[in-house]
Amino acid sequence: xxxxxxxxxxxxxxxxxxxxxxxxxxxxxxxxxxxxxxxxxxxxxxxxxxxxxxxxxxxxxxxxxxxxxxxxxxxxxxxxxxxxxxxxxxxxxxxxxxxxxxxxxxxxxxxxxxxxxxxxxxxxxxxxxxxxxxxxxxxxxxxxxxxxxxxxxxxxxxxxxxxxxxxxxxxxxxxxxxxxxxxxxxxxxxxxxxxxxxxxxxxxxxxxxxxxxxxxxxxxxxxxxxxxxxxxxxxxxxxxxxxxxxxxxxxxxxxxxxxxxxxxxxxxxxxxxxxxx
Ligand code: MN
Ligand code: MN
Numbered sequence: 001x002x003x004x005x006x007x008x009x010x011x012x013x014x015x016x017x018x019x020x021x022x023x024x025x026x027x028x029x030x031x032x033x034x035x036x037x038x039x040x041x042x043x044x045x046x047x048x049x050x051x052x053x054x055x056x057x058x059x060x061x062x063x064x065x066x067x068x069x070x071x072x073x074x075x076x077x078x079x080x081x082x083x084x085x086x087x088x089x090x091x092x093x094x095x096x097x098x099x100x101x102x103x104x105x106x107x108x109x110x111x112x113x114x115x116x117x118x119x120x121x122x123x124x125x126x127x128x129x130x131x132x133x134x135x136x137x138x139x140x141x142x143x144x145x146x147x148x149x150x151x152x153x154x155x156x157x158x159x160x161x162x163x164x165x166x167x168x169x170x171x172x173x174x175x176x177x178x179x180x181x182x183x184x185x186x187x188x189x190x191x192x193x194x195x196x197x198x199x200x201x202x203x204x205x206x207x208x209x210x211x212x213x214x215x216x217x218x219x220x221x222x223x224x225x226x227x228x229x230x231x232x233x234x235x236x237x238x239x240x241x242x243x244x245x246x247x248x249x250x251x252x253x254x255x256x257x258x259x260x261x262x263x264x265x266x267x268x269x270x271x272x273x274x275x276x277x
Contacts (some may be wrong), residue, residue, distance in 0.1 A: 017065070019097050021246075036252060085110040096219065098111075099244065108148075108248065111246060124159070128206035162163065165186060198238070200241050209231065210228060235267070242256070
């Protein structure tokens, strides 16, 4: 971790950092998303493409972003959450911004615990096939199916907008009402929808929001989702200050020809470039 500490000291205000959070102990169905961060980095730097984003930002020459490698995390979930929150807080104390590469979606809870301290009026745009609002799943309140219930219990001031949802259960509909979540279900989504935000936005991107035809490498295949171009459009059209993001639930063990790795890397590239422009 000495490497991480020394990298943190060099961070300048506003810089965008990319941090691997290889933790998948709260996955309810398949493990393997802990291997995602290096796979996404490999795809990002693959000589098959380049580091120029569609908005014109060239990450190959742009100095205002940094890769911080991967956190070393214990297997115990509560201990890992503490370590994730502590590390994110350290980065935010430097006035830097973080894009975290999961890992399963449970990591978003400790990340937001750190963000909510820095940004009391935080908004979250959550793109996912699943609402992840369960009170508990299989007896696990830290499950990757629960992070947004935990977040809104602890930080009720956060405005949560969900997009791409197509697996609502009666329990999760009740939870969405209880926490005043604004849900744009996939069946109601169309290209013209504009989501307005007042104040800083954290973007939480679950790869299974994308249709498995475009991104097969996820633990929970849920047909009927976004095209890759749809989600690039959502990122491009977001009129808000993005202060942080995560890309979670990519599972390299389920991938086909590195398709999903390349899609995750493209989304990462476009989010970094959006945050820098
Ligand atoms: Mn999720
Ligand atoms: Mn999901």
